[in-house]
Amino acid sequence: MEPVNVRWYVEDVSAHSAPTAIAGLPGVGHVGKLVVDHLIHALSAVKVAEITSTLFPPQMYLGEDAVLRLPRNEIFFVPGTDERTPVIFLAGDCQSTSAEGHYTLAEGYLRVFDLLGVRRIYTLGGYGVGRMVEHPRVLSALSSSSLKEEVLAAGAVVSPEEPVGGIIGAAGLLVTLGRLHGMEGIALLGETSGYLVDPVSSTAVLDVLERLTRIRADRTELTDLAEQMMTEVAAIANAAMPKSADDLSYIG
Amino acid sequence: MEPVNVRWYVEDVSAHSAPTAIAGLPGVGHVGKLVVDHLIHALSAVKVAEITSTLFPPQMYLGEDAVLRLPRNEIFFVPGTDERTPVIFLAGDCQSTSAEGHYTLAEGYLRVFDLLGVRRIYTLGGYGVGRMVEHPRVLSALSSSSLKEEVLAAGAVVSPEEPVGGIIGAAGLLVTLGRLHGMEGIALLGETSGYLVDPVSSTAVLDVLERLTRIRADRTELTDLAEQMMTEVAAIANAAMPKSADDLSYIG
Amino acid sequence: MEPVNVRWYVEDVSAHSAPTAIAGLPGVGHVGKLVVDHLIHALSAVKVAEITSTLFPPQMYLGEDAVLRLPRNEIFFVPGTDERTPVIFLAGDCQSTSAEGHYTLAEGYLRVFDLLGVRRIYTLGGYGVGRMVEHPRVLSALSSSSLKEEVLAAGAVVSPEEPVGGIIGAAGLLVTLGRLHGMEGIALLGETSGYLVDPVSSTAVLDVLERLTRIRADRTELTDLAEQMMTEVAAIANAAMPKSADDLSYIG
């Protein structure tokens, strides 16, 4: 078994080529994964390939009827419209189990992107700041400074100072190694606490991504998730807070 | 030395081919290992191959007369009867020392299964639930939903929700990678505390396995082990419990 | 992708050959890195090559305009003068993520040194002693005892007893493996607490290095850094100290 294995679900790869790839793998707050899983569902994207790897954890997943499967990442395709180009998505279960494996896997994804004619990659993720963030900013990192104006206009922050410590894993490697494959790359990282799966941060990332890609998709589910989370967090915060001044009026 | 080495103990491999393989390697509660070691002994299965690997721990084992040997997993064979097909067993000392090694070793076992003509694999193990379980359920995971009815009829649970977190190691990989080799696979996991070697859970797994395979074997030894364990656990629990209401009647 | 990748920034490598290499990678107190980064800047050295590796952490760095790049080490060149030979510098972001990777990376650096005609290597680093050191000594380790007199004359300590535990990582491996490539090697390690980035220790190492190589470079920046550090450490120490005897005179 090779370290990285690609299984195609379509006969004619060229019929599913797309200039734009959007990657959202598991990571901080599952911010990127939530966005990409949402878009695949809302746009009824079609699965075109599956990637398994000996660099993934040796942990098998249960599906319907308890059918067992390998951990996997998947490639989905959605055709273009008048408004926007065709898009492929990279989504799935996991990242590498080792430092070195991150490089090998990123090269594996890029070989698939090459076959599909990808010209630009968006990688989506979260940036943990260690506190709850009501209005998360979206930080960006670029394959080239020529992308700066476009990203700023879409509402993201472009700063050499943030994310502090750079970007770890596929969200960063697809941009840097993608450049060596002749692909433009834009990483979009939503601020998030780092403690919770965070659909609020995902919504902020999706806002920026939609402006950049002209993707439009019903986002009822993601919005519901985000509102539910905000309600729960508010309830927890409320329970932990002291009574307000009014409640203490008897003191006077 | 190759990562995985197979040494055959028989001249004619084809004379020991079997459509059914049963694997029970060390794991949670040693549930699977106890069942397979029991069956090998009770059925007087014959050793046909030995697998050593640089992916096993570098820990040598002592045998009779302090003769030292490599850590190893072994393949045993038992001929068919009117009631059931021939069976091979995978048993032994250990699993991989690294995440990546689990994939390599599972492929190694499957190459042996291929040579022996295996068509169906049972993998046996434990599922740790963090508390003592008096009547352990047996959870299953399948290579295909077509196996569902058969497994339900044998008394196992078939649910996409359990085991939570899927299955780690050989018990899961032999099912998922086995499917790529054209083999059916059924994982059977007995609920167990996760704290103790658990012959009670093994007995529950054996019950299901016997119904599925029509294997019949004297199980006096396993039953004795299980009764002994239940007595010991009851004694411990008793010692730790408060007196019953009757004992406290003098209070009134 | 190969484990170690070299990208050249010059057309004619031979035009940038130098008999002397000076390596200062991240390590204890960043002592070596501070010296080499300082010299590259002060001597306006020119970048001639960049080394990336799957053995570096999978952590991408942000540059100007948030442009993302791979972690990398770099080779810089500065021409010779009447006073001294041409010099190349090895500087950069990181060392290996694994024990075995240290050997592979050191061989990678030495292949570059071979191409550039290097005859002698200086490796610079820190030696953590677990306490603040006002006047750090510079400990040395050599590829050959024939270098002893020269190093002693330059003010370094030559002792088989220190650094206790030898030298870990590139600073040591470039000397030992370099010898197999026919290169002389001198490791210079400045004593440092091990708790702080330490420009004071770097200054001590630079003093010895300048005597050995006849490199002269404006060191205003490094001196400013060192003075600033000493002031801050003194302030902290002062705040933590009891008042002096004079302040306590009212007791009498």
Next chain:
Amino acid sequence: MEPVNVRWYVEDVSAHSAPTAIAGLPGVGHVGKLVVDHLIHALSAVKVAEITSTLFPPQMYLGEDAVLRLPRNEIFFVPGTDERTPVIFLAGDCQSTSAEGHYTLAEGYLRVFDLLGVRRIYTLGGYGVGRMVEHPRVLSALSSSSLKEEVLAAGAVVSPEEPVGGIIGAAGLLVTLGRLHGMEGIALLGETSGYLVDPVSSTAVLDVLERLTRIRADRTELTDLAEQMMTEVAAIANAAMPKSADDLSYIG
């Protein structure tokens, strides 16, 4: 660089062949290393080869005049006498940094033993028992039960029960893998606390080894070390003990 590298210090390897190899690498209590280092010195054995490896820690060692060297293991040779066969010793700095590396290194040592015509291997080490042992037993493990009588007669314990947990690292692997190379193997492990470098345990191992190999060597140095250790341990124990009954006679 290969994972395991052998550098020969002699022109004619066949002139240094020996049927007996004795290995004592660093391990529990340095019991084996002390014995082998002692014999190399006492018998004025000659160095015939040096083994370096990317599987050793990337930690360089200081020698005379602070000359730096790679971590290494070494092969020494001592000619035969009327009393005994020629012997080679395997001694040195370290064992593998990874589980898998232990197998690779053991094969490397055995290739050298093959070239030198080795027919029997003694591996020496310690067995940590977690308490001070005044009269340490020497436990053995064998490549074949045919060696049992010989080892018992020399005063070692031959038991399938001890060492509990078998033998980890080169001391075990040289016996099990050596058998595949047609070499007899005897592991001798001295009981030791596991907390201290233990020349007392080494002396016990040496006693057994001398009876088995008919090696005779002045052991003043090792005896001095052992007496010094016993004195120090007694002093520590004395300081920690309550006064004796005599000292308490005033109570009566």
